[in-house]
Amino acid sequence: MSDQDTHLVLERLLRLRDRREPLVAQIAEWVGAGIIEGRLQPGQDLNSVELSRRFDTSRTPVREALMLLEQEGLVEMKARRRPRVAAPSLTDIKDIYQVRRQLLSMLAGLLVQRATDAELTELRTRVEAMRELADAADVDAYFWSHVLLQERMTEIVGNTTLKQILDSLALRTLMLRHLSLTRPGRLAYSVDDQERLIQACEERDGELASALIAGATVRALRAVEEQIEQDTPGSGKAARKRRSAD
Amino acid sequence: MSDQDTHLVLERLLRLRDRREPLVAQIAEWVGAGIIEGRLQPGQDLNSVELSRRFDTSRTPVREALMLLEQEGLVEMKARRRPRVAAPSLTDIKDIYQVRRQLLSMLAGLLVQRATDAELTELRTRVEAMRELADAADVDAYFWSHVLLQERMTEIVGNTTLKQILDSLALRTLMLRHLSLTRPGRLAYSVDDQERLIQACEERDGELASALIAGATVRALRAVEEQIEQDTPGSGKAARKRRSAD
DNA sequence: GCATGCGGTAGTGTCGACACCGTTGAGCCA
């Protein structure tokens, strides 16, 4: 998947289409993608003057873009302080995954109730494509397909509120998931989870689907935790996660 | 409960403390309270020029305040269009309550696990105060106490993400709840629900607590639905709820 | 009478400037 597509996905997750001017959208996408891809480190200052120079605009649209990302939990803003890339603590991360688990299992239940057979077929096609990406160890492509799959599921279920919240939580975990999927073997596990989930949906077994997706979420969190442990032996040097309220 | 307190609650729900300049906070509180109290009707235009005149500022802080409220679902903004007071459709409302039910039942489960006895005592005290308000039919005071009670519960549980989402959903339903609690008998039902919930927590029965709060949410939705039916006989005159994407 | 095209108006998005505040580093004192 190309950078072009990355921005398309971000545009959808941030609901930029028609909601914001293209200028603001462009900035939000660039910064958002930077955070997710790790180009911008957690805790790093996001100087609005510098950003406005980079995009050759005034600070007003930059500010607006940063506020958008703040809402999605990617950026932290305090009055009169420089905005920074969000640096969620381990506790924050666990909290996010806990809520996510609950809502995903709700999603699975609704999916079983509401998805048509045709829609399930479509989802299965997507998962099969993902299996190929996983086999090819194409982490980036797999990663974004995963996001798109989930977005499609929320669309099928049709609960706008649920979709918005899950999109927001997805964004928050994107940078972490990007890390965790890099772990060897994780891709295969992940695609297996997806396949089992689709199967349960096809068998119209809501309980099973909920349980499967909840389990997958727990495993995803565990992978992230291990990755963080590994990144910070003792109390690491640079990329150490800091409590957001410090 | 006075207007003063209303604004204090709003300040907390909108997380304005330290996050925004006082000027922005003031505008957001005024508009937010207006929407919740019904002073500003759903669908009504929120002219930023007029607002800036009212607060004797430029349009920049007004814009920022409106964006804050947009995040919380109280205001709808489309690029180059006038911001409007959100007018959720009946479907939207059902969706919100569905998600809310799920998260509240998660909250109840966690509350049972994590709340200390002292904290439960505190909650019980609050509920007892609420019963008095309900007996006195002091709708406004009951209404805000209810919001505060829930906010306290989320604090006790200590999951920041969960708290933020529930606060946001609470705001979205506030104007509806304000209506629904006005219905005769509703206050008594509501306080009964709260009392049973606390009891279940004291007995450390997570399943029961979850079920109770879920039931209470369903009843709240039903009350809102009835209220809307009543407000719009056939396809009412002024305050008819309109699809947000029209 | 009705649809269509066309200004005028009102309101939004962006800009550059300015005032205010947080930060930082140099100098000072103990």
Place this chain on the structure above:
DNA sequence: TGGCTCAACGGTGTCGACACTACCGCATGC
């Protein structure tokens, strides 16, 4: 040397102005 003060700097919040656009009423043609 170590902690404190303070001033210069860098960056944020707000402002008023301007360009652009959605909206609305009007006129025109049929």
